[in-house]
Amino acid sequence: MDMSQVVCAIGRQGPEGVQLLGTGFAVSTTRIATAFHVVGPSDENLVVALPRYQDLSQYQDTSDRQLRAVSARMAAPDPVRDLCILEVEQYRMSFPYSLDGTDSVPPGTPVVTWGFPHANFGRLVLTQQQAHVGARILIESAGAKSKHIVLNTQAREGQSGGPVLDPSSNSVVAVLIGSYAPGGGGGISLGGVDPATLHQTTHAISAEYLREML
Incomplete structure (x- = not known):
């Protein structure tokens, strides 16, 4: 199965249509994993956009604004x-990978990411990117330390929540969180871009924690 059938865009239905928020991917027949900051604390009007193409080799029409979406909670x-x-009850998924963790990908390991860069501008283009693991780190939050990897790639808004796959084992090892932004960002925006994120230092959290949540 092509990854285009199991990596999806997540959005929120509003009066002017669906506002795209980020990326998610299948972790069971009815469940999709993403980053918490993509959806926030509320699942009100949350939707998942269904795949529009049969495989990634097809040309994706950027002028096509039609969207098939199902509700998610x-x-x-x-x-x-x-x-x-x-949880997505109106759509059934199967996926060709297993869930692993960052212990299996030391620095230097080639990995592949999928996501929807620039989704904040309404751009719905599933994009595959190659990267390497640059470092393995622990990040502390609320007194708990979690395993992360640093990817040698530049992430853009919309890619958060996407899978990081180790092609050698065909396993998802991490979930993309986003670019490293010291202090939470630079406090300014140029053309919708925070200059503090213009570097090749992207964090992804170990997918092992998803197994505990399922």
Whole structure:
């Protein structure tokens, strides 16, 4: 199965249509994992956009604004580790990978990410990117330390919540969180971009924590 069938965009239905928020991916037949900051504390009007193409080799029409979406609800939020699992009852999924963790990918390991960069501008283009693990780190939040990896790639808004896959084992090892932004960002925006995020230092949290949430 092509990853385009199991990596999806997450949005929120509003009066002017669906506002795209980020990326998610299948972790069971009815559940999708993403980053908690993508959806926030409320699942009101939350939707998942269904795949629009059969495989990633097809040309994705950026002028096509049609969107098929199904409602989603929050099944298991973890704001401390910035992870969330959503339940989607109107759509069934199967996926070609297993869930692993960052212990299996030391620095130098090539990995592949999937997501929807620039989704905050309404751009719905599933994008595959190659990267390498640059470091393995522990990040403390609310008194708990969690395993992360640093990817040598530049992430953009919309990619948060996407899977990081180790192709050698065909396993998802991490969930993309976003670019490292010291102090939470630079406090300014140029063309919708925070200059503090313009570097190749992207964090992803170990997917092992998803197994505990399922």
